[in-house]
Amino acid sequence: MSVVSAESNGNYPGKGVGEPVGVAILGKGTVGTGVLRLLSEFSHNLEQRIGGPLEVRGVAVSNVDKHKDAPEAAGLYLTDNALELIERDDVDVVVEVIGGIDYPRELVLKALRAGKSVVTANKALVAAHGSELADAANEAGVDLYYEAAVAAAIPVVGMLRRSLAGDQVQRISGIVNGTTNFILDAMASTGASYEDALAEATRLGYAEADPTADVEGHDAASKAAILASMGFHTRVTFDDVYCEGITGITAEDIAAAAKANQTIKLLAICERLVNEDGTTRAVNARVHPTLVPNEHPLASVDKSYNAIFVEAEAAGRLMFYGNGAGGAPTASAVLGDLVGAARNKIHGGRAPAENPYANYDVVGFEEVETRYHVNMTVNDRVGVLADLARMFSEADVSLSAVRQEESGNEAHLIVVTHKAREKNLHEIVQRLSDHDDVIAVNSVLRLHD
Amino acid sequence: MSVVSAESNGNYPGKGVGEPVGVAILGKGTVGTGVLRLLSEFSHNLEQRIGGPLEVRGVAVSNVDKHKDAPEAAGLYLTDNALELIERDDVDVVVEVIGGIDYPRELVLKALRAGKSVVTANKALVAAHGSELADAANEAGVDLYYEAAVAAAIPVVGMLRRSLAGDQVQRISGIVNGTTNFILDAMASTGASYEDALAEATRLGYAEADPTADVEGHDAASKAAILASMGFHTRVTFDDVYCEGITGITAEDIAAAAKANQTIKLLAICERLVNEDGTTRAVNARVHPTLVPNEHPLASVDKSYNAIFVEAEAAGRLMFYGNGAGGAPTASAVLGDLVGAARNKIHGGRAPAENPYANYDVVGFEEVETRYHVNMTVNDRVGVLADLARMFSEADVSLSAVRQEESGNEAHLIVVTHKAREKNLHEIVQRLSDHDDVIAVNSVLRLHD
Structure with a gap:
């Protein structure tokens, strides 16, 4: 023996x-x-x-x-x-x-x-x-x-280390910053502006005197790097994480989302990108404001609560909810x-450690497929809609919905795309901004699916 | 060395x-x-x-x-x-x-x-x-x-074994049976009777040909015993668990709950009972239909999903959600x-095992404090309400709400109690049933707080 x-x-x-x-x-x-x-x-x-x-x-x-x-x-x-x-x-x-x-x-x-x-x-x-x-x-x-x-x-690290050790994580979508969730929830429930909601969060102690790390998404990006590293067995660092905060979110964005039965959440998203044969092409981690359909469990995570939604091949959809700070x-x-x-x-024994054996490529956000929700003000003349729609189709981006609302000589145009490369979507928005009939691109938000 | x-x-x-x-x-x-x-x-x-x-x-x-x-x-x-x-x-x-x-x-x-x-x-x-x-x-x-x-x-066993190993669990409230959650959710969303919702669950494969173990709460009771054992470091077996299923829940119960902004869920509840000085008196585990306020995270757990809500002294409120079967x-x-x-x-090393060192008393449900929601049909005569209210106060049970709706010579009376010993509440309901002016006790449900 x-x-x-x-x-x-x-x-x-x-x-x-x-x-x-x-x-x-x-x-x-x-x-x-x-x-x-x-x-x-x-x-x-x-x-x-x-x-x-x-x-x-x-x-x-x-x-x-x-x-x-x-x-x-x-x-x-x-x-x-x-x-x-x-x-x-x-x-x-x-x-x-x-x-x-x-x-x-x-x-x-x-x-x-x-x-x-x-x-x-x-x-x-x-x-x-x-x-x-x-x-x-x-x-x-x-x-x-x-x-x-x-x-x-919220024991998400242990869950990735141990509970899902026999499974394959496909995507992690997390509300991992309580400050920004408090601000977005306050904006949604009171109609407050970003500035007023931030002031309230500061007053109540949910935001620090210098809220930069929270509102610009840096705190969430650190957590995204850790979650992606554990979930995909690949080293992902803070510098690999695309990061966009909530400082540009307006009361109008929140109201428009509510009208469409959606909620804006700052999500840390860690995603496995797959080839057509199902093998893993690469992984990506990012943080950005996201339109979440109200029926999604993440949409109802209110106040300063955190929640991490995990999709795994065999386990299916899992969510973990709780106090994410304090x-x-x-x-x-x-x-x-x-x-x-x-x-x-x-x-004796050791806990399972970070184990980056899979060593997948970590690709930038531009390589990822997302869905855009673009809100523009355009000249209300015949043919504008067709013109703009053609810009999308020429870039190989198909549209899932177009909604137009007139107001005097101007029209509000809301365009929702199907999944397309972030890079292509980003380029189209640039070109839309330059178009003579586009008075303003009011907001560009990504849609969670 | x-x-x-x-x-x-x-x-x-x-x-x-x-x-x-x-x-x-x-x-x-x-x-x-x-x-x-x-x-x-x-x-x-x-x-x-x-x-x-x-x-x-x-x-x-x-x-x-x-x-x-x-x-x-x-x-x-x-x-x-x-x-x-x-x-x-x-x-x-x-x-x-x-x-x-x-x-x-x-x-x-x-x-x-x-x-x-x-x-x-x-x-x-x-x-x-x-x-x-x-x-x-x-x-x-x-x-x-x-x-x-x-x-x-849903990694709730691992969470209790490891993640909360440095904390003190106060209560676990879980939707741990997908079949009954599917049935209750179908009743709530379609207005169907229990029988029709069960038939639909059977047709879709959510209920077995003999659904007894699910609908009578036995399956949930097994899980309650395991959760209580892990959470309280005390041996709790199936036989210790009070168990009441959903076969008595009617479409009227569900509709009345919805009107009061509540949802009926079959909960497995494992609770630490504390003395006035905060020390642990005993623990209890039980399964019964429960009125859950709609703003509680458990209320929105739909279809056959499971969720376990844990309250711990330092961690606060945690919830774990996902597919509970399949x-x-x-x-x-x-x-x-x-x-x-x-x-x-x-x-090398071993996983933390069941460790019943705390060895708390496991007490029966009658020792636990609960809140009752009683729906009665009573004779609509002057003084009935005062009469019935006195029965509660004589049993030292204070009321949090009374709602009366008249219909001809009869009245519907809904009484919601504050927390009181389950045993006392149970006895009052017996005495109410025997009261000359009580035509019928239509439903008795416990309220989650």
Whole structure:
């Protein structure tokens, strides 16, 4: 009978059942504080679920004085020397909840290389340097968990890592940014302008003082990169993700969508592009405002909730819904990961890691087929409609609907296309803008199907 | 440096990376056939994700002749001797998709005791004998997976096992039976009677020839037992689950609910009952038709879709939605589990198992607080309302709404209570039925809050 060697379970020694698992927490903002509270409140449960107690060896903060009197820090070792904390022999798992990219990257790499498993909530870090971190974890034979990096406690990373491990993901369409969903929902339910809805979101704490990362879609793009990497077993980074935010969405766009029984959502879409024989040609990830039919489950995701809709070959349509942000939900996801990492330290084994074996081409958005919904103001003269329709047909784009509404000498023209290459659609819109009879292209939105 | 011993990773030897993992499939009905198809279609992906190829050592069926020419059986060893197949040295993981209870129980126990990990889709087996199977798996140090037993490819078991491992589940409310959801949705959307909607479900293949297990709620009760066991770390079996089906739901009930902006759903509810100091008093699991407010995410789950709504202390509200039945979605869940079990055979470690450490009291439904929605026909005489209202207040049940509609000498009276002990509510309804001025108690439904 062969004995399971340390090598097959990672290069670092395991612990026995009942032995404590040492934890270093890096960062004590909203999430770090939430993690400390749950660690204290649930300590008995966590010990039972893990097979040994979790012991916090220390919390790294930038300013010890600022945190030393906080109730959740009572009895804990606070330090501003994160590197020294990580390297302690009695630290087995490192929780990184600092945020930012360069500094946490350095710390996480240091931890992994020292044989510590790492749990991070840092989407920007994972989206930018996920493969470097995964490689370091693999070399050291330790775990790298990041459920909290995407949609907080909605367990979409675990679902892609494990539950769908025997299936083939075709497309992931997610509302993964609560701020923008709150703004779009407020616009839809009150008729408010983008500016007013953003002001309300800021007032209520749903938007940060500088909302750029949210409203321009950068936050969602990080999550799209992570979801695509997991779902398609291919390395997709933040830079691969086409990104268009919601700052151009007007109250008129929202009203027109509602009239057509649609809702505008900012979606992160990760798509497998297939050849005619069904094989995979490439994958793509993108973020843009999207017209979602009201009967689609994503359309009714309101307020700051997140939801991820997954289409898989055998499983069919799945949706996961919940709080995608906030201290407690994010801390819940971090603790779920921490239990996993600690269990593996005691019981052996490693969590399935990022595994980019499929290595598909990651193509730009221009290669993807989408459907356009174009709203124009045009001169109301005989033949304009035919003229414009010909521009579409010459570009090999077929139309699924045309709607014209007259108002004086002008007409509003709404054109909905069938699926066509994004590049061709984009070019047609350019040419429409230049057409003498087109007074204005009021909005261009993509349609979810 | 200590070496990870075989004991800490299970009593059975691991395999090296690249070594094949032998699989025995027990059963070749819809799910078994789906599993074989996916195993063949995705073999390359599965090998990459596991670290070694899956090799099917044989398929156990009751009648070899019946299956030997099926395309998905090509090249496979078919046998009617399941026990012999299980015990082969080159079988590492056993997939049980036979159905029933006694025979699969014997096979699964045999497999676990022989050191094989087991993946089962059998909710009735797990709900009835889950703890016996979990004990056998623990003793042998192998895995017992059953994601497919609840809501097919909706990964709710994995979510409770892992993602919420650092949180505290307060309540699980699930639409976990597609047949009854199809029937209730058809009644709501077409105004059909229960009988007509059932006939339509049968015609379309959503209901079996004998629909008892579905419409009486037994199928949902099995799933409730499994969800409660996982969610509360307490052994809850099928016999612990109060169960009331949908056969008494009328078109009038559905119409009245719609008028009140509610939808009737058959819910499996698993609830943590708390003392005033917030500690856990007991847990309860039950299945009954429930009035769900239309703005609740469960209300819009239509057709035969399933959805599980989870409330956890830190994560907040989460919902998981998808196909809860069918060959392909169930096979997807089985394969996800199979990848997990096979990974552990190669990389070491064990999946978190049923872990009933909390061992809460499992109390009957009469101990639970619910809200009642009672629809009565009463004599339209002065003082009836006051009389009946007094019956509630004498039983210490406060009312949240009373609505009266007259029609000739009779009146329809709808009474909605605040939360009160199910036992008290039940008794009041008995006494109402006996009251001289109550002509009929037309319906008694519980309200989801």
